[in-house]
Amino acid sequence: MSPIAQAIPTQPAIARRAVFPFTAIVGQEEMKLALLLNVIDPKIGGVMIMGDRGTGKSTTIRALADLLPEIEVVADDPFNSHPSDPELMSDVVRDRASRGETLPLMQRKVQMIDLPLGATEDRVCGTIDIEKALSEGVKAFEPGLLAKANRGILYVDEVNLLDDHLVDVLLDSAASGWNTVEREGISIRHPARFVLVGSGNPEEGELRPQLLDRFGMHAEIRTVKEPALRVKIVEERSGFDQNPKTYLEQHETEQQALQQKLIDAQNLLPSVNLDYEMRVQISQVCSELDVDGLRGDIVTNRAAKAIAALEGRTEVTLDDISRVITLCLRHRLRKDPLESIDSGYKVQKVFSSVFGVEMPTEG
Numbered sequence: 001m002s003p004i005a006q007a008i009p010t011q012p013a014i015a016r017r018a019v020f021p022f023t024a025i026v027g028q029e030e031m032k033l034a035l036l037l038n039v040i041d042p043k044i045g046g047v048m049i050m051g052d053r054g055t056g057k058s059t060t061i062r063a064l065a066d067l068l069p070e071i072e073v074v075a076d077d078p079f080n081s082h083p084s085d086p087e088l089m090s091d092v093v094r095d096r097a098s099r100g101e102t103l104p105l106m107q108r109k110v111q112m113i114d115l116p117l118g119a120t121e122d123r124v125c126g127t128i129d130i131e132k133a134l135s136e137g138v139k140a141f142e143p144g145l146l147a148k149a150n151r152g153i154l155y156v157d158e159v160n161l162l163d164d165h166l167v168d169v170l171l172d173s174a175a176s177g178w179n180t181v182e183r184e185g186i187s188i189r190h191p192a193r194f195v196l197v198g199s200g201n202p203e204e205g206e207l208r209p210q211l212l213d214r215f216g217m218h219a220e221i222r223t224v225k226e227p228a229l230r231v232k233i234v235e236e237r238s239g240f241d242q243n244p245k246t247y248l249e250q251h252e253t254e255q256q257a258l259q260q261k262l263i264d265a266q267n268l269l270p271s272v273n274l275d276y277e278m279r280v281q282i283s284q285v286c287s288e289l290d291v292d293g294l295r296g297d298i299v300t301n302r303a304a305k306a307i308a309a310l311e312g313r314t315e316v317t318l319d320d321i322s323r324v325i326t327l328c329l330r331h332r333l334r335k336d337p338l339e340s341i342d343s344g345y346k347v348q349k350v351f352s353s354v355f356g357v358e359m360p361t362e363g
Contacts, residue, residue: 018244022063023254026233028056031219034327035064037306038195038216040265044302045216045295046174046196048159048207048331052223056233057199058157065112065153069259073151075104078143079190080111080150087177088151090190111152113145113194115170117161124166126190128183141188146170146179149194159198160207167207170196171214209334213292216299217324218331220344265309272305274316282321284354289347291332300328318355325351 025032034047049057074081074093082088083105089097096103115124126144145154156162156170173179179192198215200207212218224230240247279301286296303324304316326347333346352359 018240018248019066020059020063020237020240021248021251021255022060022067023258024236024240024247024251025056025060025063026236027224027229028060028221030327031057031060031221033307033323034217034219035060035195035197036262036310037303037324038197039064039068039262040306040309041269041302042193042195044299044306045214046198048212048215048218049197049199049221050202050218051199051221053201055221055223057221058155061153061155061197061199062112065110067255067259067262068110069263070107070109071151072105073108075106079147080108080152081191082151088191088193111148113149113152113154115145115154115156115162117158119145119166121166121169124169125179125181126188128181128186128188141181143190144179146173146192146194147190150191152194154194154196156196156198158200158204160200160202160205164208164211167211171211175214212331213295215331217303217327219327220330261310261312264312265306268312268314269305269309271314272308272316273314274301274305278304278316278318278321281354282325285325285347285350286329288350288354289329289333291329292334296329296332300325303328318357321355322348322351322357 022032031047031049031051034049038044038047051057071080072083074083074089077090077093079090079093081090081093083103084097086094086097093103122144124144124146126147127142129140129142154170154174156167159167173192174194174196177191177193178189180187180189182188196215198207206212224233282300282304283297286294286300289296300321304320307320307324308314308316326344329347330344348359351357
């Protein structure tokens with residue numbers, strides 16, 4: 001049973017900075033799809049976006065966070081605790097709920113937390129005040145960025161330049177949904193369930209394969225070459241910059257429709273079925289590509305169900321698998337330095353062979 005919750009009115013709206021609308025972003029379909037699927041099912045495990053500079057990576061991720069509906073949180077809790085789901089509650093809130101205490105609630109926009117490159121582990125995970133703990137006998141904890149990111153999006157730009165140890169910490173928290181801080185025999189943990197989005201430019205170096213494999217999906221984006229499309233992108237951006245309020249009003253209906261579509265997809269997801277034979281074929285593709293471990297199989301299954309839910313269906317189709325399998329597997333292939341074949345092409349080739357379909361033509 002959820003505790004009796006006392007709803008308090010949403011705080012007066014502070015004038016927020018205008019954010020470019022998600023539905024107005026031209027092109028970059030692969031990146032947009034990967035982000036939407038992770039919002040529908042955060043257990044997919046996040047997205048790594050690799051691409052050229054100036055291709056709208058940060059703009060798209062901010063637009064996604066702005067698109068998402070407000071969530072209900074416990075008002076006086078620093079971890080954005082869910083009022084009724086124990087998996088998304090801090091230990092303190094769970095204790096209060098178990099005692100039947102009335103929890104003050106409020107609506108809050110989904111947080112998008114930027115992790116700066118120079119961040120220390122204390123800044124990311126939080127710190128324990130040992131002096132206060134020893135002198136007053138209380139667990140004095142200063143929350144870090146992982147606490148703020150709970151039930152939101154954690155964005156790491158240039159993740160390939162981040163210290164490997166910090167990337168490990170982020171991926172462990174994203175996978176387990178919890179962050180644990182231990183110091184001098186004192187241990188504190190809190191929920192850290194977030195969609196992890198990393199971006200980077202391949203010219204500045206790749207992530208180690210062990211870390212890359214931990215990201216659920218890998219989207220590759222390129223600078224648009226077609227002149228007419230480039231002009232459209234520039235015009236859309238200019239229109240927004242000149243008059244953000246009017247521009248946002250023009251896209252309000254589309255934004256609300258997509259927001260509702262995401263909510264419906266989240267509700268439908270538990271009912272989506274993936275045929276056993278298709279699951280066997282997905283695993284066969286992973287096996288033939290010599291993918292290490294079973295993460296590739298699990299993520300592809302989850303992503304295929306998420307895309308079916310996004311389109312309002314309860315049965316996964318062959319086309320669903322075709323659209324997500326490259327995103328889920330391309331970064332898990334063993335790389336031969338002498339091989340020039342694109343990893344996405346290799347995934348599609350094996351997929352076509354196993355599922356008995358024609359190779360999709362390059363569009």
